Amino acid sequence: MHTIRLAGGPAFGCAEGDTILRAGLREGLGLSYECNVGSCGVCKFELVEGAVEDLRPDAPGLSERDRRKGRRLACQSRPAGDCVIAMRQDEAVRPPVRPQRRTAVLETVRRLTHDLSEFTFRADGPADFLPGQYALIQLPGLAAPRAYSMANTPNGDGVWQFIVRRVPNGVGTAALFAMAAGERASLDAPYGQAYLRPSPRDVVCVAGGSGLAPMLSIARAFAEGPADGRGLTLYYGARTARDVCGEAELAALPGFGTRIRFVPAVSDPEDAGFAGRRGFIHEVMADDLGRRFERCDVYCAGPPPMTMALEDLLVREAGLPADRLRFDRFF
Amino acid sequence: MLYLCEVSDVAEGAAKRIDLPERPPLAVFHLPTGLFVTDDTCTHGLASLSEGEIDDGVVECPWHQGAFDIATGKPCGAPCTIPLRTHRVVVSDGKVFLEE
Numbered sequence: 104m105h106t107i108r109l110a111g112g113p114a115f116g117c118a119e120g121d122t123i124l125r126a127g128l129r130e131g132l133g134l135s136y137e138c139n140v141g142s143c144g145v146c147k148f149e150l151v152e153g154a155v156e157d158l159r160p161d162a163p164g165l166s167e168r169d170r171r172k173g174r175r176l177a178c179q180s181r182p183a184g185d186c187v188i189a190m191r192q193d194e195a196v197r198p199p200v201r202p203q204r205r206t207a208v209l210e211t212v213r214r215l216t217h218d219l220s221e222f223t224f225r226a227d228g229p230a231d232f233l234p235g236q237y238a239l240i241q242l243p244g245l246a247a248p249r250a251y252s253m254a255n256t257p258n259g260d261g262v263w264q265f266i267v268r269r270v271p272n273g274v275g276t277a278a279l280f281a282m283a284a285g286e287r288a289s290l291d292a293p294y295g296q297a298y299l300r301p302s303p304r305d306v307v308c309v310a311g312g313s314g315l316a317p318m319l320s321i322a323r324a325f326a327e328g329p330a331d332g333r334g335l336t337l338y339y340g341a342r343t344a345r346d347v348c349g350e351a352e353l354a355a356l357p358g359f360g361t362r363i364r365f366v367p368a369v370s371d372p373e374d375a376g377f378a379g380r381r382g383f384i385h386e387v388m389a390d391d392l393g394r395r396f397e398r399c400d401v402y403c404a405g406p407p408p409m410t411m412a413l414e415d416l417l418v419r420e421a422g423l424p425a426d427r428l429r430f431d432r433f434f
Numbered sequence: 435m436l437y438l439c440e441v442s443d444v445a446e447g448a449a450k451r452i453d454l455p456e457r458p459p460l461a462v463f464h465l466p467t468g469l470f471v472t473d474d475t476c477t478h479g480l481a482s483l484s485e486g487e488i489d490d491g492v493v494e495c496p497w498h499q500g501a502f503d504i505a506t507g508k509p510c511g512a513p514c515t516i517p518l519r520t521h522r523v524v525v526s527d528g529k530v531f532l533e534e
Contacts (some may be wrong), residue, residue: 144512168492422458
């Protein structure tokens, strides 16, 4: 156990092998972060005293200028001893549920589309998280954990469900798809800021690919809530008709067709086999909602170009306050 | 044209936030190459860029050190990915104006 002291702030313990970010979050500190895997660049800090091992020296979250100024990423820093760090604390990102490590057993794998599958794990203790959050799963044989969002809702049975897309040549997904029922993985959760918040507004979810998982979790939690006149629409962007996913899961929820809607769209103009809406999902959403988005909370998960297009459209062009569009930046 | 401030209000290498009614806050930057005006709010969070570190034509957000090229608004450091809106500026008689 190493002691990490925040300059001008509290100290916390960091277990052997843990990163500075995760150790601080386990203690309930409000350390800024989004992706946990070195990409977003939100968890920057400066090392004042001590030494750390850099787990990802080429992490895209640090620019040349950041490196020149001696900045590091807390999610990629494993302390080599006691350290003092300068890092911004933010009450707004104090973890509502403190992340913990558990051993999880793979129970079932269910195929959803030609490349999306649902993985159900079970671990000891309650599955304690907020809808929209993710877990870091350490798979056998891989150096670094992968981030996967939960698709189910928090439960006392220790059930953790994920939707993962089989990526051609993807090392992480290959390891997951190679797992057999009964095999074990290390599950560290929950993480992420893009979780469902209490609100008087309607909810809009925008998903693409395996980004369906956290949006389904949000929709499922919304369905469990009171029918208070608010609605939820899930927009799902697919390239072709065979990539469309999520309708069966939403249709199983109370209120589907009335307070819960599903709007899929296909972007590939060559794909003739789809009778629904056409185009990129952010455009379809804008067309469907008109100015109503101003009265909505928008959650989003999917490929970076989709998220960036949505952020550009809603926040930069239309002036939606940045905290009304929630997503975790994995880029 | 909309009056923003005096040139002398913004030291070279520094920035000043300008709040005008009915519009998002602006930041006036004084670089060796001239005066530049951008939106003041970072496109990643709700931080004020006029409070950020200015370095070689780049402003770093005080929250997560995301960065923008001041002259073009182009993001040049994570976590910023959306360009910052830039505005046309006119300097006349020691005063800084926004060209509308």
